Amino acid sequence: MKHFPIFLAVEGRPIVVSGGGEAALAKLRLLMKTEARLTVIAAEPIAQIAALAAEGKLTLIRRTQQPGDATGAALFYAANDDPVEDGRGTALAQTDGALTNWVDNLEKSQFITPAIVDRDPVTVAIGTEGAAPVLARAIKADLEERLPASLGILARVGKAFRAAADALPMGQRRRAFWSDYYFRAGPQTLESKGEDGLDDALGTLLAQHLRQSDQPGRVTFVGAGPGDPELLTLKARRALHEADVVIHDRLVTPQILELARREATLIAAGKKGFGPSMAQAQIDALIVEHALAGAHV
Structure with missing residues (x-):
């Protein structure tokens, strides 16, 4: 891998976008799903970006990028659709210490943004290192169909219950509990009682698993065939x-x-x-x- 996939903590941190056109707007639509503080630097932003600023969804600086604009930023995007300005902005941001992405220029980018399937807090990121964007989009479309919208609800409620589930010993028994929730009890409850029924279902399920004794070990023999x-x-x-x-x-x-x-x-x-x-x-x-x-x- 030339690019190592990570999930970067951006809550409350600044992300700077240089550019006020369609390329910048496309990037902003994705970035607004995060809890980062967004700043756009553009001398002549399009109306949609100006409207987002008026709604308080981002900070708009109406001028060209200057030294220090990206100081302290978690990420910087050069999205001017102008190679000269994008090159200048990228150099300035790197001097400021920010990780930089030059939109649609893989070689000049320090990081890339993958195709994303969003079932917050479940997020699937798909990258091809720029080799096959069409393939990444096809995989994204396939996963969008496969993963139900309710997946995020199950994960969000489950996350809030994790401290209670720590009553189960770490390892096989705790994994069995979460598997039971995510693949059986959770979906069934969500369908029959809605999100409001999930907390009670988790409590009932935990009580059942706490009453169970440790499961005996088991052995499974798997034939690996020719290695494929x-x-x-x-x-x-x-x-x-x-x-x-x-x-x-x-x-x-x-x-x-x-x-x-x-x-x-x-x-x-x-x-x-x-x-x-x-x-x-x-x-x-x-x-x-x-x-x-x-x-x-």
Whole structure:
């Protein structure tokens, strides 16, 4: 990856946009979904941008960009549709210490803005490093259809309940509770009782899970085939995603191991002629050890 995907905290922080035309307006429509403090620098802004300023949604500075305008800014966008002015503004903002994006100029940008699927607080970001914007838009359109608008409601209510859910021990039992909420109890309650019923549903669900004893460990054997992750069955993918411990031989490719949870323990237990090896008895003992500890192996 040439660009590392991150989510930047911008609440209450300034973001500066240089430009007052359609390119700047398009960027502002996205930025206004955040809780950042927006400033637009433009000598002759179009009417829509001026109207946003009049409504108090941003600060409008009616002049060209000057040194110091981007000091303290979390992000800076050059969106003048003028390569000379965008180049000048980008240089000034970098001198001011801001991370800069020159709209539609990947090589001159220090960061890029991905295609976004917004189900606040659930956000999906899609990037192709500028290689295939059409593909990014197609993926976005597909996800927009797949992810229901109610997803954000479930996540927002669930977030407020996280402290209460900490009564469950960290690990498998807590994951089971949240899976039960997001994929069964939550959607069912939202459909039958609406958002107002979610708090009671969470309380009832937590009480049920607190009464349950620790689940025994279990072992799932997954055949990795020739090493192509696309040839794995859906059940195999789900097992890898849910596993606490993944014990694998040397024939399992890195692409398949990428399907495991980041928190999972990965243990290489392969055999190699005239090289480091683990006896089958050791592998069996390792599987039993982790399963007896309650892990999904």
